Amino acid sequence: MRSITKYTVIISGKGGVGKTTTTVNLGVSLHNLNMRVVAVDTNLVTPNLALQLGLPPTPTTLHNVLRGEADVLGTVQLHQTGLNIIPAGLTLSNGSSRYLGNFRQALEPLKGSYDHVLLDCGAGLWGEVLKSIKVADEAIIVTNPELPALVDALKAIKISEKLGVPVKGIVVTKFTGARYELKDETIRGILKGYPILVKVPFDTNVPRSISMRKPVVSLKPNSPAARAYRRLAASIIGAPFKESFFSRAKERLFGG
Template sequence: MTRYIVVLSGKGGVGKTTTAVNIGASLNDIGQKVVVIDANIITPNVALQLGLPPRPNNNLNGALKQDYSIFDAVSRHSSGLDVIPAGLSIFGAKNGFSGSMRDALSPLEEKYEIVIMDCGIGLWGSDIKTLNAADEVLIVTNPELPALIDSLKALKMAEKMSVPVRGIILNKVTGSSYELKDETVKGILNNYPIIAKIPFDKNVSKSLGARNPIVLNKPNSPAAHAFKRLAGDLVGEKYKTNIFWKTVNKFRGVS
């Protein structure tokens, strides 16, 4: 059965899209049949992060309105990762989609085992429809109070809609004394588990500049190891690092 996983945050800038893209790329790399959907209709970024050409037609917006098949909206990254971008036009985004997101995407179940959906942060309109299509939600946040408070709002919306929250992904973690401790983070976010801690890593920005997920562009960087470990956990596969990089990352402070 196909799993629909929504990646959600309460505010911009926490690394939600980067997380969705790198989970998708990691799963694709280990042989999972996965597609990443840019469900952020208003401010889409998935295709931009991956360097995919703009698609004024054959994108998620038109597929949802049944202008064409959902498969016609699929783009393929050079890594082999399948992506369904949203349209970049704000005017196209304004023409709302009134149906069920899950029903509209259901043909994808013929081909894919996992559908990763990068949700918007507005939590209204199409974002609510995206959340309603989820089998599970991953909350992406940073270990700082403003990000956590906004993430709590997103989490409460998921709870209100009875969508299971798999856990919290703490992104851009530096380990500095001024960052909130894990116990505080869990206390603010209703005691949901922290399922991954992605270290702050300059290679993330470098990979964004290269239009390639860090797990492919800098596969032995600290953040790449954390993303790949998270992806493995999501499908029950233990991530294995060779002994050389285990030693290197031990000195970097990455387990």
């Protein structure tokens, strides 16, 4: 029986870099590799995990769990992709995490029922983001190949280290390969030598998939971004990554 549940927090410091996209697509890819996965929207002020997946508002959310009004297992929504989701409440009147209960206590009952609990954080490095980092077994840092994103990513790394949460590595998203973008050595140099787990190319299939309320790995599994997320999931569980001959040939010819 599989009983070890790994809590992974997805953080960046900066907003808009691709955390929710990473959570969703990593989550679905892990599910497709037979992992039991639940993605939790710990972005309590501006949640959008459920919105990205087109899930309708639910009667109970993480906010209710944190207020002691609901059991966390009862808030789990099964998305058509097979990914389990714990949404956060959408209205502003839900209040910030300052007034809400303990994350560890709220998320503890997930232990044993899932292989992976992915915590999709909001921007910034305070409040519920710190609470999310504290419950995690490891952190994945999402960033973009430009200085403002990397400076915030470095802060996210330092905070994880300070809180004793190991940093698994870096997911660089939205790279185009343009000459002005920071190169891998520079990124690793700024981010204290942590490994780049995967580089997710800038891919218009991502915003297109979001507009269709579907993860890109489901909508376009062979698109460049989807392949990167599938590769990330495989590497996280040590599974081989199988790509079609056509995808490999296309990448060699056109760079992905």
